[in-house]
Amino acid sequence: MIIPTLDDMLAAHERIKPHVHRTPVLTSSHVDGLAGAQLFFKCENLQKAGAFKARGASNAVFGLSDAEAARGVATHSSGNHGTCLSYAAGRRGIPCTVVMPRTAPQAKKDAVAGYGARVVECEPSVTSREATFAEVVAETGAEFVHPYNDPRVIAGQGTCAKEMIENVESLDAVIAPIGGGGMVSGTCLTLSNLAPNIKIYAAEPEQADDAARSFKAGHIIADDAPETVADGLRVPLKDLTWRFVKSHVTDILTVSEQEIVDAMKLIWKRMKIVVEPSSAVPLAAVLKNPDVFAQKRVGVILTGGNVDLDKLPWL
Structure with a gap:
């Protein structure tokens, strides 16, 4: 750790x-x-x-090497971290994928997509969120930026x-x-x-x-x-x-x-x-x-x- x-x-x-x-x-x-x-x-x-969360997301995104950044970033989020990570990724010009609960406010889903990220929906539980996210990372090879940990x-x-x-x-x-x-x-x-x-x-x-x-x-x-x-x-x-x-x-x-x-x-x-x-x-x-x-x-x-x-x- x-x-x-x-x-x-x-x-x-x-x-x-x-x-x-x-x-x-x-x-x-x-x-x-x-x-x-x-x-x-x-x-x-x-x-x-x-x-x-723009603070932590920006620190993570702009702290990546060029090689790491080229693979893009991914996370799971009920909204704000996903929005902020997609904002930071857009500023750096790299891909971003966000796994979101299907019950997340539509305004937050729209905001993530509005910054250019791909939204992948999951069921509103930690178990579903983490399982869906594992599939995304396996598919993209993106750098995981955890919402808080x-x-x-x-x-x-x-x-x-x-x-x-x-x-x-x-x-x-x-x-x-x-x-x-x-x-x-x-x-x-x-x-x-x-x-x-x-x-x-x-x-x-x-x-x-x-x-x-x-x-x-x-x-x-x-x-x-x-x-x-x-x-x-x-x-x-x-x-x-x-x-x-x-x-x-x-x-x-x-x-x-x-x-x-x-x-x-x-x-x-x-x-x-x-x-x-x-x-x-x-x-x-x-x-x-x-x-x-x-x-x-x-x-x-x-x-x-x-x-x-x-x-x-x-x-």
């Missing part, structure tokens, strides 16, 4: 600069009042391809926390959503080295709470096909991300489906920005746990804004 280092994150930061946005940090006095804390929202919903991807995601602590002084905590744990692992990588006093929290849907149960049990517990409105958080931790989570995360907080939808509506209404359900999970967790965050300065990572506008969760 290759463990990404601080130097890997710093190299990623330079490598991906031409290909990603340095996203803004927004605040809302109204939301601060509801939370009883000062919240600083790192807006990765405004990132290239609409999600933080990849040192190149984690190093890329860690650049988000680097920007946040450069933009906002004296944070007490940072909170991000957790599915497979790529963003949380990148955050752990950066903050444990550059700002070890900042506590790291992860937020997760109650209906897909395998990371929270893993955290309590002390070993990975994987669900095959959990159902939640936060479609980006349905995947389990893997060995590399688990290593960061168990070592550096203070706690994993869970929220209900209604709390996720309410937080999503609050961000849309009060901050006038579009976020997807997965992005709303950390705010929902902050609002649900005022005792944890009271009077604290909290960085909240809004991970993506790729929403199917025909299937909003409150319609």
Whole structure:
């Protein structure tokens, strides 16, 4: 197992600069009042391809040798990683294949195809996803870029926390959503080295709470096909991300489906920005746990804004 280092994150930061946005940090006095804390929202919903995963995908794609790149890249993804990998592959001019659950939002399938990648559909389970993907790799010989359990991807995601602590002084905590744990692992990588006093929290849907149960049990517990409105958080931790989570995360907080939808509506209404359900999970967790965050300065990572506008969760 290759463990990404601080130097890997710093190299990623330079490598991906031409290909990603340095996203803004927004605040809302109204939301601060509801939370009883000062919240600083790192807006990765405004990132290239609409999600933080442009960071890790770009680092992986632009770190390939010419010979590796010529074979193309492939992945499996419920949406955002596939979109971001196809974006990065398009920037480099190499082929990309993405295995996606047939139940993934049509907007995300369209986005992947729109960047020029080939979409191969599978059933909405980890088992089907991995079996279908194995067929794709055997057929194409493409370089596998895992959505999160990849040192190149984690190093890329860690650049988000680097920007946040450069933009906002004296944070007490940072909170991000957790599915497979790529963003949380990148955050752990950066903050444990550059700002070890900042506590790291992860937020997760109650209906897909395998990371929270893993955290309590002390070993990975994987669900095959959990159902939640936060479609980006349905995947389990893997060995590399688990290593960061168990070592550096203070706690994993869970929220209900209604709390996720309410937080999503609050961000849309009060901050006038579009976020997807997965992005709303950390705010929902902050609002649900005022005792944890009271009077604290909290960085909240809004991970993506790729929403199917025909299937909003409150319609």
